[in-house]
Structure formats: C-alpha cells, structure tokens
Amino acid sequence: KNQVEQSPQSLIILEGKNCTLQCNYTVSPFSNLRWYKQDTGRGPVSLTIMTFSENTKSNGRYTATLDADTKQSSLHITASQLSDSASYICVVSASNSNYQLIWGAGTKLIIKP
Amino acid sequence: DTAVSQTPKYLVTQMGNDKSIKCEQNLGHDTMYWYKQDSKKFLKIMFSYNNKELIINETVPNRFSPKSPDKAHLNLHINSLELGDSAVYFCASSQLLVTGANVLTFGAGSRLTVL
Numbered sequence: 001k002n003q004v005e006q007s008p009q010s011l012i013i014l015e016g017k018n019c020t021l022q023c024n025y026t027v028s029p030f031s032n033l034r035w036y037k038q039d040t041g042r043g044p045v046s047l048t049i050m051t052f053s054e055n056t057k058s059n060g061r062y063t064a065t066l067d068a069d070t071k072q073s074s075l076h077i078t079a080s081q082l083s084d085s086a087s088y089i090c091v092v093s094a095s096n097s098n099y100q101l102i103w104g105a106g107t108k109l110i111i112k113p
Numbered sequence: 114d115t116a117v118s119q120t121p122k123y124l125v126t127q128m129g130n131d132k133s134i135k136c137e138q139n140l141g142h143d144t145m146y147w148y149k150q151d152s153k154k155f156l157k158i159m160f161s162y163n164n165k166e167l168i169i170n171e172t173v174p175n176r177f178s179p180k181s182p183d184k185a186h187l188n189l190h191i192n193s194l195e196l197g198d199s200a201v202y203f204c205a206s207s208q209l210l211v212t213g214a215n216v217l218t219f220g221a222g223s224r225l226t227v228l
Contacts (some may be wrong), residue, residue, distance in 0.1 A: 039227075
C-alpha cells in the first residue's frame with residue numbers, strides 16, 4: 001500500500017537552532033518527492049521537489065535530501081526563524097496513470113523565541 | 114493578485130443544507146483540484162479536472178458535485194450536508210497533470226462547519 005510517514009509528529013525548538021524532519025515512504029512506482037510548508041489557516045506552499053536522480057536540493061535555509069534506495073527523505077532547516085513555525089508535509093508522487101500524490105500527515109514545527 | 118482564490122473562507126451551516134464553494138485561478142493552469150483536510154490534517158484528493166474534464170474522482174459521496182464552467186474555475190457543490198463534512202476544503206491548480214516538476218498552487222482554504 002502506498003504510504004508516506006513523517007516524524008516527529010511535532011517539534012518545538014528555539015529560534016536560531018537547526019532541525020531535521022523525516023519522511024519515509026512506500027510509494028511505487030516512484031516519480032518525485034515534494035516538501036510543502038503549511039502555515040496555520042493557509043494552503044500548503046511548495047518548498048522543494050526532487051526526482052529519483054536528485055539527492056539534495058536547497059531553497060534558502062531549507063535543504064531536502066532524498067535516498068531513493070532506502071525510500072527516505074529529510075528536510076533540514078538551518079538557523080530557524082519564528083516564521084518557520086508551520087506544518088511541513090512530505091508528498092510523494094507515484095508514476096501511475098494519474099500521477100497520484102500520496103500525502104503525509106505533516107510535522108508541526110513550533111519555533112520559540 | 115491572488116493566484117488561487119476560494120470563496121467563502123468560512124462557512125457555517127446546518128445539517129441537511131446545500132452549499133457551494135467557488136474557486137478561481139488566474140495562473141493559466143490546465144488542471145484544478147479539490148482537496149479535503151480533516152481534523153487529523155491529512156490532505157485527501159477529492160476531484161481533479163483537466164481543461165474542464167473530470168480526470169480524478171476519488172471515493173467521494175455523490176452528494177459532492179464539482180463543476181468546471183471553464184478551465185479557470187472549479188466549483189464544489191455539496192448537497193444534504195452531514196456533520197462529517199466539516200473540514201477545510203482546498204482548491205489547487207497546476208499546469209497539466211502533477212508530473213515531474215509541475216507543482217500545485219493552493220488556495221487559502223474554505224473552512225466548512227456543519228452544525
């Protein structure tokens with residue numbers, strides 16, 4: 001069954017610290033993996049998208065990694081800011097006829113001053 | 114200049130009523146979607162339209178009926194509302210199907226509360 005699991009479920013860190021969010025998936029056949037950021041009361045916004053051949057991708061202070069062999073991805077946030085407080089959702093696209101998107105439940109990140 | 118706009122943002126109604134949520138995108142995208150986000154925060158695809166044609170129709174009660182008058186609009190009509198319909202409904206759009214680097218752009222969501 002195609003699934004995306006994220007950990008931790010929630011995380012609280014102090015402003016300025018780094019953190020890493022994890023995503024494990026069992027989606028097959030694999031097309032690509034995305035990380036979205038969802039602020040409270042808003043729609044998700046895309047941070048990165050990675051295909052099979054990409055191991056790492058950065059977007060400012062966000063760096064995503066992908067290990068297609070172990071079917072794991074991580075999102076590393078450097079020098080966290082208060083505005084990073086949000087839910088971070090891992091989404092995997094299957095290369096079936098509809099390029100189905102399988103969504104994780106998200107990690108709720110809270111940055112404290 | 115909002116890229117994907119949904120109305121209303123909040124909707125409170127009684128069980129058994131019929132309601133609609135409207136969505137418009139000005140990105141020139143070919144594909145539009147409706148997602149439901151329940152209290153557990155999972156986003157679940159409900160429908161997808163490509164150039165006004167229905168291409169994804171997940172297991173959704175037939176009380177939910179999408180309508181796409183043109184490729185820039187995808188409205189969601191819900192009949193005989195039930196308590197379990199309470200959720201946040203997100204409209205999204207993308208260029209063609211979500212494949213490769215194509216990325217979904219989401220609206221701000223419409224929070225539906227059924228009393």
